Amino acid sequence: MIELRNVHKAFGDTPVLRGVTFVVPKGESMVVIGGSGTGKSVTLKCILGLVEPDSGEILVGGQPIRRGDRDAFLARFGMLFQGAALFDSLTVWQNVAFRLLRGRQKRPRAEAREIAIEKLRRVGLKAETADLYPAELSGGMQKRVGLARAIAADPEVIFFDEPTTGLDPIMAGVINDLIREIVVEMGATAITITHDMTSVRAIADDVAMLHDGVIQWTGPVSEMDGCSDPYVQQFIHGRAEGPIEAVR
């Protein structure tokens, strides 16, 4: 479904991706782990075309991402951003139904609102939250609204960028469970980037370890704990000593 082949990206003189290669089969949930500043977010942005890679190839459904209709391409994706990235000037339901209120997937306003409320219910929020503004919500509620917006138009592929950052452990658990349930229920292909190992175990079918701009290890989550890769072992056990320098 999604394939990255030897993707390179540098910002000025600083290389971030130095040949990232991995495959996410259709309907699978891949979690990309790695320390801060290792290029996890840049990888997602390259797939979405928000950042243009310097070289390499990215295929979605066997097609290079830069070919064809951009709107139709983006309509296949949903994304939950790290800080939820809700639009401050719009109410919760208008955020959730954003794609349904304009463009090709436009529907009558009442129908879009109904779908938004249904999606809000799916992520555990009451209909009363629909008319609030994002600033009136807690961090956990904002993440849920972001999740509802990501799934509002039933996308084939969903990206989750650090879905539990900044949340308390219980709310993080709730979000992890929701992500897993929604991905399974929708049959969507998912890529999550995180450094929260609880999320990895809750969400992942497969795991890829990104370090120093390349995928150091990739495999099923069930093999992660037993793998011999020193990068993975240092990362999942949170050790200061190892091949990953503590001060980067």
Add this chain to the structure above:
Amino acid sequence: MSTSAATGLITRPLAAIGRPVLQGLASVGRMVLFTLSVVSHLVRPPFYLREFAHAIMTIGWYSLPVVGLTALFTGGALALQIYDGSSRFSAEAAVPSIVAIGMARELGPVLGGLMVAARVASSIAAEIGTMKVTEQIDALVTLSTNPIKYLAVPRVLAATLTVPVLVAVGDSIGIMGGWLVGVNRLDFNSAAYLKNTVDFLEAADVASGIAKGAVFGFLVALMGCYYGMTSGRGAQGVGKATKLAVVASSVLILGANYLLTEVFFSG
């Protein structure tokens, strides 16, 4: 002294000059490309009418008090100044006509434009800059929405259409400020003051000011959007974007005002 040290002595100052010049040219290039992109999207669907209506209110309607007050005090001060100057050669009767022409041709559009720059360019740059920093602009793209079309086009179009109206209202209020001071402080006859204003003010004086207003509105919103969308990270990045938007739009207003005055009145 070795050859490389001597070469360095010559090339370092040249590099110190060349680097900011190249950065400046690159910045102008980016600004021109952004302008072309906004202009090209002005005429291509989809059009976001709800955002356009909202921009009309925030840019036009809510700027009315500040533009009106600026015009009122400027008109009054202008009447006092012209009275003082003209009385030196017994030409006090020229006060109404000069206040009217001065407001309509220059002070209405320029001061109105500068007040809108302070109020609108800063708020657009801060709003869009914050949206960029909090990934809301990336979110727009992932939701199949072009940020230039959704954020910049409604604001630029609204400012281009509403600032001329603000200028026209400001002209009227400024002339009224002059009339208030003329009648109450300078002992002009009210009817004579108004007749003098109407007799000497020509349609071209008002039209030139309104045309300037359209150009200034375009520049203000464009700079707000450009600096917001190219904002750096964090609070410091947004603060810098806001400052640059106000400075650039103010300087462009004054520069464009000179050029337009040359075009309209040099013949």
